[in-house]
Amino acid sequence: MLPEVLVVSAPGKVILHGEHAVVHGKVALAMALNLRTFLRLQPQSNGTVSLNLPNIGINLAWDIAKLQQLDMCFQETGDSWPAPSPAQVEKLKEVAGFAKTSADSGPDSEALGVLTFLYLYLSISQKQRVPPSLDITVWSELPPGAGLGSSAAYSVCLAAGLLTACGDISNPLKAGETASSRWTPEELELVNKWAFQGERVIHGNPSGVDNAVSTWGGALQYQQGKVASIKRLPALNVLLTYTRVPRSTKALVANVRSRLLKFPDIVTPILSSIDAISLECQRVLEEMVADPTPEHYVRLEELIDMNQHHLNALGVGHASLDQLCQVTSAHGLHSKLTGAGGGGCGITLLRPDLEQPEVEAVKRALSSHGFDCWETIIGGPGVTVHVAASLDAPVRQALAGL
The missing domain is CATH 3.30.230.10 (Ribosomal Protein S5; domain 2)
Incomplete structure (x- = not known):
């Protein structure tokens, strides 16, 4: 009832x-x-x-x-x-x-x-x-x-x-x-x-x-x-940033397909590398459940950086996302687009040793560029x-x- x-x-x-x-x-x-x-x-x-x-x-x-x-x-x-x-x-x-x-x-x-x-x-x-x-x-x-x-x-x-x-x-x-x-x-x-x-x-x-x-x-x-x-995955603290730049998922997917057809010997290895990044990230996250260490977060940050470069090579980046990455990098943080790209949203990994005043400083810097920011958790219920x-x-x- x-x-x-x-x-x-x-x-x-x-x-x-x-x-x-x-x-x-x-x-x-x-x-x-x-x-x-x-x-x-x-x-x-x-x-x-x-x-x-x-x-x-x-x-x-x-x-x-x-x-x-x-x-x-x-x-x-x-x-x-x-x-x-x-x-x-x-x-x-x-x-x-x-x-x-x-x-x-x-x-x-x-x-x-x-x-x-x-x-x-x-x-x-x-x-x-x-x-x-x-x-x-x-x-x-x-x-x-x-x-x-x-x-x-x-x-x-x-x-x-x-x-x-x-x-x-x-x-x-x-x-x-x-x-x-x-x-x-x-x-x-x-x-x-x-x-x-x-x-x-x-x-x-x-x-x-x-x-x-x-x-x-x-x-x-x-x-x-x-x-x-x-x-059994750890919850990760992230900064989610919405660039407010609209994009067409359909058009971006079509552009990647076009680039794959045009440069198969170049794009195919990029796609395979992104696949390897996903699998390595899953392995690191599963390893972190028992005993997370600073080295785990370093590896996650490296994977974020590599994937963002790959996505730019596929042509789904955007000046707003580059700006997001530059702002967070100036504060020692690592970001990538999430979703279709071409604008939309990006995520920034927040290490557990990061002090709250530092997070607030990053949020202010991103907001000054007209972006919306949320400090949140991924991996929740x-x-x-x-x-x-x-x-x-x-x-x-x-x-x-x-």
Whole structure:
């Protein structure tokens, strides 16, 4: 049975190593980011389901009886679900109140967020005689469109909240608990499957890495469509920097492919070297669990530097990322791009011996160039259910609409 309020959070992600090389069959290491998306779900009895997305100014409500008349026929097939059909998406767009968009332009990000919610709500609740009447607010610490898995964290939160509300998974919080809890591995598998469906609404043909990291947390190794959890890793302190420079992942991937075709004898060894960096980083991290030493951090820094140079050689660097690396290097720190490159985000490893005043000085220097900075942890927990009172005040206020 649901409590008066259910609060769920899920992390974003960073690619530690393996960007672009992963497209060509190499290993990528993806890690959960301790910037999170939060969902607040409250049962109600007014016959409506409402969605509030304060980050983007969305506040909508639908009559459940009218939603039931859609007859969307969301059917699962064995262990998987078919991708949302164009006809289903168009029907959802009509319900959401969005005008039809051309095949070329497609819905904008705000519309996609609403469509994803409606798709998951109708799909997950289709076995219910009457879908539950709910008030849902989703708020995020993650900047959208920065390559940090914000859409996956959104989909994971929705999947976990709706599956719990419909009784498909249990509420793992026990009476008397004062902080947080997580679902069983079997229940997390179901959350991950439905979150992937949400990602398909948004991205069409996602890899599944982002929702897997957001569901399971920690770190994952991804290669040729196979996702494997990496057990027992140390959490790493990093500075995450958003350059505010927009980029097209599709165009950057295409440019690397073009360079590979043009210079195969040069680019192929670069991709193989990035693969070796990913594997060596994984080895060092696993070694650090038992007894981390300063030498381990030196090796991680060397791998960061080498990979950043490789990524520049692939043509996915950017002047803003060069500037980021120069600023942090002046403070004795090591940085690389994370994600597609061409702007977007970079990560800087923060050694445990680094004093807080030094970190603040780096953040001020980066902010002076117009960058946004967050001091955070990678390798943290995946989707989690919380006791509402245990959340930090800013999160509680954001979810309450204050």
